[in-house]
Structures are given as structure tokens and as C-alpha cells.
Amino acid sequence: KQEVTQIPAALSVPEGENLVLNCSFTDSAIYNLQWFRQDPGKGLTSLLLIQSSQREQTSGRLNASLDKSSGRSTLYIAASQPGDSATYLCAVAWGTYKYIFGTGTRLKVLA
Amino acid sequence: DTAVSQTPKYLVTQMGNDKSIKCEQNLGHDTMYWYKQDSKKFLKIMFSYNNKELIINETVPNRFSPKSPDKAHLNLHINSLELGDSAVYFCASSQDTEAFFGQGTRLTVV
Numbered sequence: 652k653q654e655v656t657q658i659p660a661a662l663s664v665p666e667g668e669n670l671v672l673n674c675s676f677t678d679s680a681i682y683n684l685q686w687f688r689q690d691p692g693k694g695l696t697s698l699l700l701i702q703s704s705q706r707e708q709t710s711g712r713l714n715a716s717l718d719k720s721s722g723r724s725t726l727y728i729a730a731s732q733p734g735d736s737a738t739y740l741c742a743v744a745w746g747t748y749k750y751i752f753g754t755g756t757r758l759k760v761l762a
Numbered sequence: 763d764t765a766v767s768q769t770p771k772y773l774v775t776q777m778g779n780d781k782s783i784k785c786e787q788n789l790g791h792d793t794m795y796w797y798k799q800d801s802k803k804f805l806k807i808m809f810s811y812n813n814k815e816l817i818i819n820e821t822v823p824n825r826f827s828p829k830s831p832d833k834a835h836l837n838l839h840i841n842s843l844e845l846g847d848s849a850v851y852f853c854a855s856s857q858d859t860e861a862f863f864g865q866g867t868r869l870t871v872v
Contacts, residue, residue: 683859689803694852694865702859738803747858748793748817752805 653678655743657753664731665761672726672756674741679719682744686715686726689738689755698739699726731760765789768853768864775843776872782839783867785853791862793817794836795854796828799866805852811836843871 655676664670674684683702687695699708699715701724707716714727728735738757742750766787775781787794796808810818814830825841836853848871853864 695863748810
């Protein structure tokens with residue numbers, strides 16, 4: 652069964668810290684993996700997309716890596732800011748028509 | 763210019779009613795989706811359509827009927843609403859790669 656797990660479920664850090672969010676998935680034959688951010692009561696904002704042939708993607712202070720063989724992806728946030736506080740969701744596609752989401756990591760960055 | 767737009771944003775209705783949620787994307791994507799986010803914030807796929815054809819139906823009750831009049835639209839009609847249907851419903855679209863989501867429709871059944 653194709654499943655996506657995210658740990659930790661919640662994380663609270665002081666401003667300025669570098670942090671790592673984890674996403675693990677069963678079945679390494681993925682099509683792509685996407686990281687999203689969701690603010691309370693809002694929709695999903697796409698952060699980074701990693702194709703199955705890629706190892707990592709970077710956007711500003713965000714870096715996402717992909718290790719298919721171990722079924723893991725990590726989202727690295729450098730120099731965290733209070734504005735980074737949100738829920739971060741990992742979604743894995745095992746084909747072009749279906750994304751399976753993890754349960755998310757709720758991040759709070761304290762000023 | 764919103765890429766994926768849903769209407770309405772909020773919907774409060776009584777049990778037993780029938781309601782529709784509309785979704786439109788202006789990205790030219792071939793694939794559209796409906797996802798349900800429950801009270802625990804878990805997102806689960808309901809349907810996916812490609813070029814107006816149903817591709818995936820994730821064992822959703824047949825009270826839920828998606829309709830895609832064209833590639834840019836995927837509407838969701840729900841019959842005989844139940845309390846358990848209360849959730850946030852998200853529409854999304856993609857074209858082989860990155861998926862884009864709408865802002866969600868918060869459905870409350872009372």
C-alpha cells in the first residue's frame with residue numbers, strides 16, 4: 652500500500668534556527684514529490700517539486716532532497732523566521748493522476 | 763489572476779440538502795482533482811479527471827458526483843448531505859508535474 656508519513660507532527664523552534672522536516676514513503680517507484688505549505692484556514696501553496704530523476708531542489712531558504720532508495724525526502728529551512736510558521740505537507744505522486752499526502756508537520760517559529 | 767479558483771469559499775447547509783462546489787483553472791492543465799481535508803487536517807484524494815474523463819474514484823459515496831464540462835472546470839455535486847460531509851474541499855490541477863491547489867471550500871453541514 653502506498654503511504655506517506657511525516658515526522659515530527661509538530662515542531663516549535665526559536666527564530667533563526669535551521670530545521671529539517673522529514674517525509675517518508677513506501678514504494679520507491681515515485682513519479683514526483685511535492686512540498687506544500689498551508690497557513691491556518693488557507694489553501695496549499697506549492698514550495699518545491701522534485702521529479703523522480705532529481706536529488707534536490709532549492710528555492711531561497713528552502714532546500715528539499717529526495718532519496719528514493721530509502722523512501723525519504725527532507726525539507727531543510729535555513730534561518731527560520733516567524734513568517735515560516737505554518738503546516739508543511741509532503742505529497743507523493745506514484746503516477747500522474749494521484750497525489751498522496753502525509754499528515755503534515757505543524758511548525759511554529761518563535762520570535 | 764487566480765490559477766485555481768473555487769466557489770463558494772464557505773458553505774453552510776442543512777442535512778439532506780443538495781449542494782454544488784465549482785472549480786475552474788486557467789492554467790491549461792489536463793488533470794483536475796478533488797481532495798477532502800477532514801477535521802484532523804488530513805488531505806485525501808476523492809477524484810481525478812484527465813481531459814474530462816474520470817480516472818480515479820477513491821471509494822467515495824455515490825452521493826458525490828463530479829462533473830467536468832470541459833478541461834478547465836471540475837464541479838462537485840453532493841446529494842443528501844450528511845454531518846460527516848463537513849470538511850474543507852480542495853480542487854487542484856496539474857499537467858504531468860506540479861500540482862496547484864485552490865483556496866478550498868469549507869462545507870459545514872448542520
